[in-house]
Amino acid sequence: MIVRRSVAASLLAAAAAAVWQALPANTPATRVAWNDNTDPAGELADGRLTLELDIVEGDWHVVGEDQPPGRVYAFAERGVGASIPGPLIRVDRGTLVSVTLTNQVDSTIVIRGLGARRNGLAGPLTLEPGQTRTVEFRADAAGTYYYWGSMSAGGFNQRAFEDSQLTGALIVDDPGARREDRVLVIGIWADGRLPNGAPDLGREFLVINGRPWPHTERLTYALGDSVRWRLINASYDAHAMHLHGFFYRVEAKGDLRRDTVYWKDQQRMAVTEHIPPGGTMSIAWSPHRPGGWIFHCHMSSHVTPNVRMDRRVSEQERFSPLFTEAHHEAGDHATEGMGGLMMGLYVEPPPGWVPDEPKRRELRLFVQSRAA
Numbered sequence: 001m002i003v004r005r006s007v008a009a010s011l012l013a014a015a016a017a018a019v020w021q022a023l024p025a026n027t028p029a030t031r032v033a034w035n036d037n038t039d040p041a042g043e044l045a046d047g048r049l050t051l052e053l054d055i056v057e058g059d060w061h062v063v064g065e066d067q068p069p070g071r072v073y074a075f076a077e078r079g080v081g082a083s084i085p086g087p088l089i090r091v092d093r094g095t096l097v098s099v100t101l102t103n104q105v106d107s108t109i110v111i112r113g114l115g116a117r118r119n120g121l122a123g124p125l126t127l128e129p130g131q132t133r134t135v136e137f138r139a140d141a142a143g144t145y146y147y148w149g150s151m152s153a154g155g156f157n158q159r160a161f162e163d164s165q166l167t168g169a170l171i172v173d174d175p176g177a178r179r180e181d182r183v184l185v186i187g188i189w190a191d192g193r194l195p196n197g198a199p200d201l202g203r204e205f206l207v208i209n210g211r212p213w214p215h216t217e218r219l220t221y222a223l224g225d226s227v228r229w230r231l232i233n234a235s236y237d238a239h240a241m242h243l244h245g246f247f248y249r250v251e252a253k254g255d256l257r258r259d260t261v262y263w264k265d266q267q268r269m270a271v272t273e274h275i276p277p278g279g280t281m282s283i284a285w286s287p288h289r290p291g292g293w294i295f296h297c298h299m300s301s302h303v304t305p306n307v308r309m310d311r312r313v314s315e316q317e318r319f320s321p322l323f324t325e326a327h328h329e330a331g332d333h334a335t336e337g338m339g340g341l342m343m344g345l346y347v348e349p350p351p352g353w354v355p356d357e358p359k360r361r362e363l364r365l366f367v368q369s370r371a372a
Helices: 007-022 330-336
Strands: 002-004 030-034 043-045 046-059 069-075 081-083 086-092 096-102 111-114 126-127 132-138 143-150 167-173 182-190 205-208 220-222 229-234 239-243 248-254 259-261 268-270 274-275 282-287 289-297 342-348
Touching: 007 111, 030 069, 046 081, 069 086, 081 086, 081 220, 086 096, 086 289, 096 126, 126 132, 143 229, 143 248, 143 259, 167 182, 167 229, 259 282, 274 282
Parallel strands: 030 046, 030 081, 046 096, 086 167, 182 229, 220 342
Antiparallel strands: 002 132, 043 046, 046 069, 069 081, 096 132, 111 126, 111 143, 143 167, 182 205, 229 282, 239 274, 239 289, 248 259, 248 268, 248 282, 289 342
16 A cells, blocks of 8 residues: 655645635535445546545435434545445456545544555554545455544444444455446444443434435345345444345355455355444345345344434333334334334336245144143
8 A cells, every 4th residue: 555645735635624624613514415336436547546535524314304414424525425335436456546535524534444455454544634645555356345434543333423434335346247236335323422422322323325224225126136235334233134035145254354255165045144343245146036025134123213313212212112203004114113224125026927826725623621
């Protein structure tokens, strides 16, 4: 990794710092968009990707446009805008990646993950408020990786609040490899602290690609499709990711530094797989039955109804089986009685498809009594 600090960069950092200091305290925050990780960021030319990233404070409508936003830090591609998760970096192995970062928030931010992997990941990069630095590295190992920022030198367990969504996927493909897979980044944001400094779980929001259910993206497939997903757990908690209706094949697992692709005889079929904080996973599956299905975390507290942004609830109330933000009809329970880490899937039936007629069974039941 090469970190360059030229005279021009120094002047740019000074100018950025001056602009930042001149902004009034009530300056409107940047609007933060949801990012489905389908469009790679940056400019690619002659085997080199150039990307300008700003670290900004933004308004994030985490539970929908009809509710007030939360304020968090986010990565923003210069000229495009801020997003959660951060802009997708996706390149072929061998590409030279040049990322220029500018810290536009009033906190010191430590950046990790922007570097080559084969000979060990380089150390963190620290940006003071208003500072600009450029990082260059060769994408030398194919796999599922990510870059992330925080306000401290600690790990994911210390990143729950303003900096909790400073994560972006970094995907390195083998040249010529298929790219039909989807990238799903899991995040958690705690909008409040307890007196001991721990996250207030009554104000905890769990998201996939910046959205909680029922706002998460709906994915549609046809019978027999070959489906591949890459998962990145950028949150401070572990998750048990469960697919309804089908088994999936675990093809690779990894973390910030490495991605381990399993040999064919090592790959296992699963319906639920544990992914730790900072962990990654690549899975593949094929739908063989039409209908509506879901992919979600199997931990019940991670699919509870979302909290409204305009009210406060206690942890005890949030995790009560009776908790809901509004009374709803039983038929609306799927959208109004659940939230968090869940995605909806629809498998389209082929033309003319009719479901199999279930076989009828006749049962004879006997009620018997006997003296004790």
